[in-house]
Amino acid sequence: MPVTSVVKDEETLTLTVHADFPVPVARLWDAYLDPRQLEKFWGPVGYPATFTRHDGTTGGRSDYYMTSPEGEKYHGYWQWTEVVEHKFFEVTDGFAHADGTPSTDLPTTRTVFSFDPTPDGSKLVVTTNFATVSELEQLVSMGMDEGLRSAMSQIEQVLIDLRNYAQTFSTEAQLLSDTQVRVSRLIRGTREQVWQAHHDAGLMQRWLLGPDGWTMTECVLPAAVGEHYRYWWEPGPDIEGQGFGFTGECLSSIPQSYESFTEQMIGTDYPPTLNETTFTPTTGGTLLSLVITYPDAETRDMVLATGMTDGMEASYRRLESLL
Known part of the structure; x- marks a missing residue:
């Protein structure tokens, strides 16, 4: 005891x-x-x-x-x-x-x-x-x-x-409720480095790509709370599929520690999600925790079934290679 x-x-x-x-x-x-x-x-x-x-x-x-x-x-x-x-x-x-x-x-x-x-x-x-x-x-x-x-x-x-x-360096998704999922990844890098990698458009276009073969052709970041962002990806010549992107608003931010955004897929009428990211320094690197709140369980399960976490893991491995 x-x-x-x-x-x-x-x-x-x-x-x-x-x-x-x-x-x-x-x-x-x-x-x-x-x-x-x-x-x-x-x-x-x-x-x-x-x-x-x-x-x-x-x-x-x-x-x-x-x-x-x-x-x-x-x-x-x-x-x-x-x-x-x-x-x-x-x-x-x-x-x-x-x-x-x-x-x-x-x-x-x-x-x-x-x-x-x-x-x-x-x-x-x-x-x-x-x-x-x-x-x-x-x-x-x-x-x-x-x-x-x-x-x-x-x-x-x-x-x-x-x-x-x-000390497990892999992306994992945990169901928190009927509408919430927490995606976690311990990244080998300081909190300052990982935060910067999420706020430098040039860096993001080098690692936030999901599976190999995709290119991030547009990365517009908000400069302050209340401003909007826009991301767009295009597949390579050997990849089946078509381009897609997301847009949303920065709702709040504690520099190098926490930020929250809305996120909505461009060209769809799906309700936006609430994405909250926390950057926590640990002895092994920086723990990145992303809590996503979906409008309902059906939408949550549909997104998870797309292989979202696998794509995120590919991106985080690429980020670590840059750091």
């Missing part, structure tokens, strides 16, 4: 959890910054979490929900206020409604996750700060301390099971 103590202090209005793990700080840090890994232990046993957004940067945001054994969903969010890599991160932690908007029925807290090396691995200290004694007592009475103990009891096995998984 990694948890060594849970301390409730009404004078300082804090609930502090101490835990020790037999892995380096960088490995433990990655487990919290990678949503694929965090989902395997964030939440009590039997209440798996699903993260639909997980920025991991100052000014960023995480949105998640836990699913009970009966199928009920309990939503929450983190607003990231400060991040010092491999040292600590601080978030405002709150409950949310199903649409992601914060719930005012329950208190929000300020939570600090601190990581320190030890002779045998690393130490994690999670300090939750409350505004009042009554709010502290309210959340403790709801089982907050037991929930933290239960969640942390799963980390140790996750760290063992995912030792190699975290």
Whole structure:
């Protein structure tokens, strides 16, 4: 059991959890910054979490929900206020409604996750700060301390099971809901390099090509939030098929960390998707996470059946060769 103590202090209005793990700080840090890994232990046993957004940067945001054994969903969010890599991160932690908007029925807290090396691995200290004694007592009475103990009891096995998984360099798609898919790829390159490769039209025309034989003939990028982009591809002489493209609007951006766009296939009346991309530095490179929200499950399944992830993998391999 990694948890060594849970301390409730009404004078300082804090609930502090101490835990020790037999892995380096960088490995433990990655487990919290990678949503694929965090989902395997964030939440009590039997209440798996699903993260639909997980920025991991100052000014960023995480949105998640836990699913009970009966199928009920309990939503929450983190607003990231400060991040010092491999040292600590601080978030405002709150409950949310199903649409992601914060719930005012329950208190929000300020939570600090601190990581320190030890002779045998690393130490994690999670300090939750409350505004009042009554709010502290309210959340403790709801089982907050037991929930933290239960969640942390799963980390140790996750760290063992995912030792190699975290370093897998291949594109994978994970169904998050009836309308959402998360496509993930760990790319050998710094976050700055990977971000630049997505924001330099000349570079994009060299790697964002899908299978061999295609050419990106048009790449117009937005210069700011609210502007539009346009991509167009043409097949080579030996490729069957016809040209196609996408267009959309940049909705939001946190430089080198997160951005969201609409995306619609040019010349079709399909409803646009919402594409949210997160760039997360890890010990193996940069984790690229793309969450796509489709209008319905039928559209989601139709797009996945086209071999989308295979085309993305070909592009990411090409990107790595450039980096």
